[in-house]
Amino acid sequence: MIRYLLARLLTFLPTFLGVTLISFAFIRVLPGDPIIVMAGERGLTEERYAELVRQFGFDQPLPVQFWNYLTGVLQGDLGTSYVTKRPVWDEFFSLFPATLELSICAMIFAVGIGLPAGVIAAVNRGKLFDRALMSTALVGYSMPIFWWALLMIIVFSGNLGWTPVSGRIDLLYFFDSVTGFMLIDSALSGQNGAFTSAVRHLILPTIVLGTIPLAVIARQTRSAMLEVLSEDYIRTARAKGLSPLRINGMHALRNAMIPVITVIGLSVGTLLAGAILTETIFSWPGIGKWMVDSIYRRDYPVVQGGLLLIASMVMIVNLTVDILYGLINPKIRARK
Amino acid sequence: MTLLRIRNLSVDFATASGQFRAVDAMDVTVDPGEILAIVGESGSGKSVAMLALMGLLPWTATVTADEMSFDGQDLRAITPRTRRRIVGKDIAMIFQEPMSSLNPCFTVGFQIKEGLKKHLGLDRKARHARALELMEMVGIPDPARRLNAFPHQLSGGMSQRVMIAMAIACRPRLLIADEPTTALDVTIQAQILDLLTDLQAETGMALILITHDMGVVAETARRVSVQYAGQKVEDQPVGPLFETPHHPYTAALLAALPERATSRVLPTIPGVVPGQFDRPRGCLFAPRCAHADELCRTTPPPVQPPGMGLARCHYPLTEEGRG
Known part of the structure; x- marks a missing residue:
């Protein structure tokens, strides 16, 4: 059984590489420029644009970009969001x-x-x-x-x-996330009606x-x-x-x-x-x-x-x- | 007293091309402790009749009978729930393909003990003890270990032994063995037949042996019922049947036995059992019968008296030849 599991895990490698390549290529095929999107309506100067291109490494050839990304992934670094500046993992x-x-x-x-x-x-x-x-x-x-x-x-x-239109819970309720699961967190919070509210929010999306x-x-x-x-x-x-x-x-x-x-x-x-x-x-x-x-x-x-x-x-x-x-x-x- | 009495049993299947009659006006009687062999070619309705008795036919089948009683109880009138109390307990059945007749997902022990719980209400310990005893009775070596085996770990012969253990678990009064040796090696066949006759002698249960092998019949049965195209054509004790068959079909079957061959080429019965579309108007065997004349081809034959083996024939054979 353990040998079988290891063998199966090995077959994951090519799949993993394939997915990495496809996701890398897919987003770049889409028209649009992340830097322009980031700049928003105010736009930005030529020099600032060139600086950002360098900063994000878009000036390098695609294979090099992919290699950099891949080595990062293999070390467990999925990169940082351009928008929120938080690590993708988080x-x-x-x-x-x-x-x-x-x-x-x-x-x-x-x-x-x-x-x-x-x-x-x-x-x-x-x-x-x-x-x-x-x-x-x-x-x-x-x-x-x-x-x-x-x-x-x-x-x-x-x-x-009967049911709310959107969200995970009514705005009335606020508590810290313990498990991340709203059903459990709302029950743990002990607030009256919080659990029911979470259930009601779940019904339609679940169906x-x-x-x-x-x-x-x-x-x-x-x-x-x-x-x-x-x-x-x-x-x-x-x-x-x-x-x-x-x-x-x-x-x-x-x-x-x-x-x-x-x-x-x-x-x-x-x-x-x-x-x-x-x-x-x-x-x-x-x-x-x-x-x-x-x-x-x-x-x-x-x-x-x-x-x-x-x-x-x-x-x-x-x-x-x-x-x-x-x-x-x-x-x-x-x-x- | 008669244990099983079936009169005028017919089974029809609804097929895409209309009704098909698999069993036609069949009679079966079995006394307690008797061994009856039902013989016939493939497609002669032997298995279907027994499956009808067990209530195991698919929903496309329609079963009709003038009488179908087991131990005085009318099987036609009982509810499925009541039938499930008889089937598996007082009447048990083993099948042709032992390997596929055992559920691959459960251990042998589990499958044997299941019936013990349902019909006898034994507790865990008693079930285990009885299962061990049964495994020994059917001659499985190392029974304690084999109880935990899964069907795919057993050979065909072993599987059939397990099937037999399962069938006799609740001490049935009638065991139906539907071609129990057909799928097995020749060497194993004899062992399984010996096992069945030994168990029959030991427990005193009645045994219906469905087979197309006249050799098997000669070795095991006491009475033989010959089946052709859904009808019973002859019914005799085994000795007289082998000596003086009254129906030409029985005679032809016996003549085809290698042991009885007088020339280098075995005699065969020309043609095949009639199917849904080529059923003869008169005697069903007429197209293949060496003795048939115009009467046979146009008029269904009567059933002869017991002295003539209840043969369904216009011209039953006697010792002197054609009567």
């Missing part, structure tokens, strides 16, 4: 908990509903619930996130007034961000279950006189989990991408919004570092998925 870790909190909630929402729904649909294949769920899932999957978010805001925040993973997980669970349900060992389980709950929920589901875990892992990647839209719409102060803002500001180190960190997250999730395979199915464990 910014990332102050904002990441917000995204993580939202992503975890969205994933719980998606798995918590998608998995049982898929199982029930497979067991009742061809019946009304199955058909209804599969069409709903298709709609959910095809829905543009931004449009879905606006729709939810109009209905639940605008017309019904919006979780919709696509929910649809994907439900469909994948259903098809994986259908395949497993026709296996010989399911017939054996039924021949033992076991209850349908035990047969479907244990004998079948455990075998069906392999493909489902795969899509859950892939969904985490989509989730981080989806977070960019969702966070922007709901003014959620997470890394999605941070990335978008940085692109507008042409804040090169932040965009590069942010992309790199997000990609690393996805790689870690994939590795976790691989480890889970082995835990679920002993046959896969043995093959390694």
Whole structure:
């Protein structure tokens, strides 16, 4: 197992390099000049511009710039934001908990509903619930996130007034960040109503961000279950006189989990991408919004570092998925 | 008293091209402690009939029967919940493919103990003790260690032994073995059959052995029911059946046994079992039968009296040849 893990970690190297190169190139391909953006409307003199170009190292050839950046990254230095002058690491870790909190909630929402729904649909294949769920899932999957978010805001925040429109918590409440997770911090603060407010702020972003993973997980669970349900060992389980709950929920589901875990892992990647839209719409102060803002500001180190960190997250999730395979199915464990 | 009585069992499958009748008016009776062999080619409905009895057919199947009773209880009228109390406890079944019949995600011990908990309500310790005992009964060496093994760590023969241990765990009164040796090596086949007959003698349970191997039948069964294209065509004790088969199909099956061959080329039965679209109007075996005439091709044959092995034939064979 440890040898396998090391081997997997080695394959991360080329991916890591690739992501670094792509993020470096991508931001430079975009038209716009970070120095001009920084100067704002007042503009700046020729001499000052030339000085800044030298200061940021833009006068050097691109390969040299990339080499400088890469050596920095390998030493754990992602650079400093042009705008806030704070290290990219610091910014990332102050904002990441917000995204993580939202992503975890969205994933719980998606798995918590998608998995049982898929199982029930497979067991009742061809019946009304199955058909209804599969069409709903298709709609959910095809829905543009931004449009879905606006729709939810109009209905639940605008017309019904049930949920707030944006932010993580009402401005009434103020407390120091302990964990960075608003749900935990608000509960710890002991302020009356703070926790409820945090929950209310989370509901809509969670639903919006979780919709696509929910649809994907439900469909994948259903098809994986259908395949497993026709296996010989399911017939054996039924021949033992076991209850349908035990047969479907244990004998079948455990075998069906392999493909489902795969899509859950892939969904985490989509989730981080989806977070960019969702966070922007709901003014959620997470890394999605941070990335978008940085692109507008042409804040090169932040965009590069942010992309790199997000990609690393996805790689870690994939590795976790691989480890889970082995835990679920002993046959896969043995093959390694 | 009869343990299992099935009369006029039919099973239809809804397929994309219409109804398909897999089992047609089949009768099965089994007495306590009896070994019945059901013989027939692939597609003759042997397995499907037994799966219908177990309630294991997919939802596309429609099962009808005039009678289907086990130990006096009408299996047609009971709820799924009641059936689950009988299936796995009083009636157990083992299958053709032992390797794929065990769940790859759970240990052998877990899968054996599961039924003990459900049907006998044994506690942890008692379950473990019984599982060990069962593993020994089916001849698995080093049972304590094997209980923690996963199915992929076992050979085919071992897997089938585990399946048998699982099936007899709750001391069933009827064990259905659906071609239990087909997927196994020839050397293992004999071992598994011996194991089954030994266990049958030891526990006194009834055994239905589904097979297409007449050799297996001769060695194990006491009574034989021959199945063709979903119908029972003959039913006799094993001795008389091998001596004087009354149905031409049975006779043809026996003639195809290598041990009985008189020439260098084995006799075969020409053609295949009729399918969904080429079902004959008269006797289902008529197109392949050496003795068939116009009557056979146009009129379904009657069932002959027990003296003639309940043969479903217009012209049952006798010792002197065609009757």
